[in-house]
Amino acid sequence: MFPPVTDSDESLLNLLRKRGSAGISELVESLGVTATAVRQRLNRLMEEDLICREEVVRGGRGRPSHRYQLTDKGLRASGNNYADLVDVLWAEIRSIDDPTIRAGLLKRIAMQLAERAGEIPGDTLEEKMQRLADLMQERHIPFEVDKSGDLPVLTAVACPYPELVEHDKSICAMERMLFSEVLGETMKLTDCRPHGDSCCSFQPSGTPK
16 A cells, blocks of 8 residues: 655655656755755655665765655655546446446455555454554544454444545445455445445454455
8 A cells, every 4th residue: 555645745756756866955946845844755755665865976075965766666656646537437337237247346446456455464353454444544544443342343434435435335345345355354344334324344254265
């Protein structure tokens, strides 16, 4: 999963995307902020593996100079705003009349998303669910894990797809498939916001994937 990118980070990433690479002074001039602010953003983005730096070799004495450029991960994340495209593609999915074909397509989409998310670490299902909730929190999407019952329950406090859900409630089914793939256990949707519940909750059915 890609880490969340702020508007200020997006400006820096897009600048590197256009130029290929840039030094601190170039970034300061183009972004109109202080060198300290630029360095703070660069350090954060390097920690997230979105950018890397290379040392510029110069003759003579003096401090070494560095230039910054996007990593492969940064190239995929930069400019990653596809809201209109997603709406169009989901409309096409909704237009498929055959329920079997549509369900199969949703399943394949969920599997692809799970593959992009990668393996969720954890020795137990409860630990994996908590890690998944933490990852969603990092993307500013509040998720919680209720561990008080016999089985842990994963709850989406806020919907990750609010606009899509307004048009098609089957997005919840795709999300259930996604969580099943990521967690390695079949999840069932026990509460559903589009159906009138306060939140969407997912509980393991006890059937391994």
